[in-house]
Amino acid sequence: MSFEEFGLSPELLSGLADVRIEQPTPLQNEVIPPALQGKHMLVKHEAGDDGVFLIPALQKLTTNGEVTGTRVLILTPSIERVKEIDEKVWGMGYHAQISSAALSMKGIRTQQEQAIKDGAPVVVANPGRLIEILENHKLTLPNVDLIIIDEAHGMENYNLVSRVKDILKYVDGAPQSLIFSESHNKATEQLADFLLKDPTVLGFDDTQSSEKEGSKETSSSKKEKQQESSSDKQTDSDEEFELNQEEVNRKLAEASVSVVLNPEEKEEAEETQAQAEDSKTEEDPDPVPEDLAQAYIYVPPRAKISTLLAHLEKNLTDKIVVFAASKRTTDRLFRIIRKKGWGVVSINEGLKEEYYNERFGKFTSGEMKILLVGGLSATEVELDEVKQVINYDVPNEVEEYKYRAELVGNGKAARIVSLVSKMDKDDIDEIVKKVGYAPTELPLPKEVKEKKGRGKKSDNDKNRKKSDKNSRKKNDDRDRKRRKKPKKQKNKKTNGLPRPSYEGLSGGKEGKKNKKRPTPGKSDGAFGWIKKLFD
Template sequence: MKFTELNLPEAVLKGVAEVGFTELTPVQEETIPIALSGKDVAAQAQTGTGKTAAFLVSLFTRLLTSGKRTSNNPRALIMAPTRELVVQIVEDAKGLGAHCPIKVQAIFGGMDYDKQRQALKDGVDIIVATPGRLIDYAKQRVFTFDRIEALVIDEADRMFDMGFIKDLRYILRKLPDFEHRQTMLFSATLSPRVRELAYEFMDLAERVEILPEQVTAERVEQLLYHASRREKFPLLMGLLKKELDAERVLVFVNTKREAEYLTERLKANDLKAAVISGDIPQNKRMRILADFKEGKLTFLVATDVASRGIHIDAVSHVINYDLPQDPEDYVHRIGRTARAGALGKAISFADEDLVFHLPDIEEYIGRKIPSRFPEEDDFFWDYKRGAPRKKAPPAHAKPAAAAAKAKKPRRRGKPRSDGKPSA
């Protein structure tokens, strides 16, 4: 089905055409007609299948047809689990809604508090937010939820994983009753907890489930190399010399320390790389992601926790430098490429420690990952070594400052004139 076959306002169709969308993806074809009819939707769809466009097109159409904003309070709310996903949704909204007189505002922590507060006071149509700061503004009565016509909960399963359920329930209870609003829920898995949320706060939602053979991961060319820990970096360098089309590469590791070390090694070999970790300030994280999107960086090294919400088009390769220990993380990782029907490559390294997680991954995805042992010409050993790896201090070791303080002799007061020691 093509977007032109849907009964969409002209302003929405212009935005859809300008971002290059013509045919609907499976999740869009299933959910948009239901949403346009005014019914609630609970959809199971993997990341990268076009669900952001599905709910944005539906939201814009609803708000345009229901009339103009009559107060400064928002008319629609989109909830997401991470700041990066909020930013990505707002960027997509700018493209798809370029010709719509609809104001979209991002609300999340780590950015200018007063600026976001003032934007809400001035009036917005759609809020895209993580729960924490949104609740803060609501408690201050900067805005109210009274005029919300439509609610979208994106990546609901991730919200449960990240402990947002209490905040989410608080917000849902502040909204108009489900009979007086439309609710759309999108989740990679419709687990019992997600279904419970749907049944409690939605009005007889239409359930949509995109079968595994329809998800983007099926369009990812997967390959696994059996290599020792010592061989992984020279193998990576060798493969990069062969894969000349590796323009935008996401590299996944299992720990923050490994991510930082690997990034430094890539930089030492004159490769444009950066690391995304949870303790990096939000402004810097956004700059790094912007540089990656614009092609100023070729490699982005991340852990699973830090990568939540990284939705970037045209990622040519995903490299599992460390094989994940959780099978679901494997699917999540390779879903970063081959987005919205494009093709992509996913290369994994299974070393002597992490190879034991391979059977669980293959059982979860329902098939064997094509694998091979690297040939000698797959390696590139003449790479620059860079700084040596820092050894992690033993768990029982005291910090240097604490150790020095412990060794320092306790200072005694000067003797008093009567010869007795001072207090």
């Protein structure tokens, strides 16, 4: 058969072409048709062929109208599988615009909580993290119509079966269930009994199939029969002989066998211990070791890049990972550091796999000494050991700080350094509070201090020059006002001397007394004499 014969949507077919799935596998040919018909299924399945359950799941999302909220719930015990499945959902569902949320035990909790609240159409989750979010925030999953259990055999560890059952309390209705498992162990059996109704069974033998179809005796009736049988045997044995306890103790000591008088109490203790180990293993990162050198540098405003560069220059022999909050920041840092010739590569969220592998390989091989990580959690950077982790941006989650600390080796030079600005103070205070012991403050690099000092001196010079300029301007304005003042008083004396008038010029010294213009025909003085001469 071909995917077209399954009646898949054009958008999903395009997505399958993008991830290079061209023809259905034999198992897909068996599983997809009954899954699309809404059948409950128990399938023997090994990891690798994830299309066997993702194809029918995504097809349901493309055909069931405009129902909002989480409609497909995929539960898996493995942290790595959460990431793998989430990426495949994104690739296959890209053209159908199907989004998903990954809830792994090593993810950032606040982002995962928001994804549940927003109602991501597909949720891929570790049971421990999902039930924690549902219980803490009293959330429900009312629109789920398909539940997929991936690697059901792995649910046997850490009491995950009971967590799956608890999750179902927050799911409304009776959704279709598909269980995929490599083996038919106790966990698979319990999940099948709890979730499946009249299932189609593929890959397991007839005996195991009949167990799922209800032909076996119920577990309660089996237990009753065993109790009756045990009671009968005990009665018979009591009648036949009297127990010699001393002899029993001697033989047990010789055989080095320990006797459990109350097996029920032992089972409860083992279950409690398993839950504790599960909580420690899955939910929280390892505590930050006290011998890890934690440090921070208090960075003044507009000095973070120069502080980073000065710090890197003193540690170029180490393998260093620098975490930043965004791709934009790492791009800027990459351009600056590359000009220094220090050997740097950058990775970030959304980077194509081929580029990611190439850059990451250059760092792990030692060809490049500095790795810039933008917008990614430390859980997504698979490093065994680095000599130094630098928080260019302090994480706002204590768990993320611990995950970054896990990347650091245990050598004497190993440490995690945070560049703390005024905006980061609250975050670093919260980290110190949760971790339990404070990082050591490192001094601001000498060259940054000097640059900062020159900056202050330069500012003082500028202010002084500006003050002098303003003072000179005021003096000039005052002088201009003084110079303009006499011009306004045109008829007043200047420097104590009388301003001559036209009439005064006509009469010489005696002209002062002639305040009236002379009458025609009577001209006195030089002008009169000249006039008479021409006449």
